[in-house]
Amino acid sequence: MTDPTTQALAVRDLTKVFGQHVAVDTLSLDIPRGSIYGIVGPNGAGKTTMISMVAGLARPTAGRAWVAGHDVWEDPLPAKQAMGLLVDGVPVFDRLSGREYLQYLGGIRGLPQAEVEQRATELLDALGLADAGPKYIVDYSAGMTKKILLAGALLHNPEILILDEPLEAVDPVSGRHIQQILRRYAERGGTVVLSSHVMELVEGLCDHVAIIHQGRVLAAGHVDEVRQGASLVDTFVRHVGGRDLDDDTLGWLR
Numbered sequence: 001m002t003d004p005t006t007q008a009l010a011v012r013d014l015t016k017v018f019g020q021h022v023a024v025d026t027l028s029l030d031i032p033r034g035s036i037y038g039i040v041g042p043n044g045a046g047k048t049t050m051i052s053m054v055a056g057l058a059r060p061t062a063g064r065a066w067v068a069g070h071d072v073w074e075d076p077l078p079a080k081q082a083m084g085l086l087v088d089g090v091p092v093f094d095r096l097s098g099r100e101y102l103q104y105l106g107g108i109r110g111l112p113q114a115e116v117e118q119r120a121t122e123l124l125d126a127l128g129l130a131d132a133g134p135k136y137i138v139d140y141s142a143g144m145t146k147k148i149l150l151a152g153a154l155l156h157n158p159e160i161l162i163l164d165e166p167l168e169a170v171d172p173v174s175g176r177h178i179q180q181i182l183r184r185y186a187e188r189g190g191t192v193v194l195s196s197h198v199m200e201l202v203e204g205l206c207d208h209v210a211i212i213h214q215g216r217v218l219a220a221g222h223v224d225e226v227r228q229g230a231s232l233v234d235t236f237v238r239h240v241g242g243r244d245l246d247d248d249t250l251g252w253l254r
Helices: 047-054 076-081 098-109 113-126 142-154 172-187 199-205 223-227 232-240
Strands: 009-018 021-031 036-040 062-067 083-086 160-164 191-195 208-213 216-222
Touching: 009 047, 021 047, 021 062, 021 208, 021 216, 036 047, 036 172, 036 199, 047 062, 047 160, 047 191, 062 076, 076 083, 083 142, 098 113, 098 142, 113 142, 142 160, 142 172, 172 191, 172 199, 199 223, 199 232, 208 223, 208 232, 216 223, 216 232, 223 232
Parallel strands: 036 191, 036 208, 083 160, 160 191
Antiparallel strands: 009 021, 009 062, 208 216
16 A cells, blocks of 8 residues: 555554454555545444544554544644544534534634634535524534534635535435535545445545445445446445345235
8 A cells, every 4th residue: 555644544454442343453545635535334334433533533442544644643633633524423512503613613723713704604605504503503403413513624624524424414405515515625635535325425426435344445446446337336235245135025014
């Protein structure tokens, strides 16, 4: 594999063990700069655990991770400054309004107040939250909460976005807008790493993909290379295993 410090994100032999369960098993992966990289796998494959370790939210049992050339655990400050996160474990201050939440994040990041206000207004508008900006996040729907968290991840214009199921619970119109935002971000040099169960999203949005199963990478590379002329769904099923139901299964069900 290549020098990990030249990649937007890289992991080497990343491992996480919970008791007797190996959630991530000596996983290695390179994510090039400027890519939109999809991480797919069945439930329990280790996707979220891997992302949590890369984001610095969970310490690995073994192995290393680099973000923007910085070791996440040996040089955490610049690694975390380079990231925008929408993952489990990122706190949601739901007693703030959407705008107050972005103002709070901007203050933590040390951004000038006027710049925070301008960016917050643009993000709220782009994500269909302009009218919801003054409302408390606790009163948001699941889709609105997902969008305000994405706005928070984008606010400081990070080098790398790490997104866990970014379109989950989001309506189709907002989903299209989010995809447009992510494409534009990558075209301008940013890197997007996203996990999803929606193969059509990954196939249509991402230029690279990794299929993870039982904590290991089964296939990784350009989407066309990985799927080899088949659909991503068929490729996924071929790698992780699956079977069609026979005619007698659930025969009692209308």
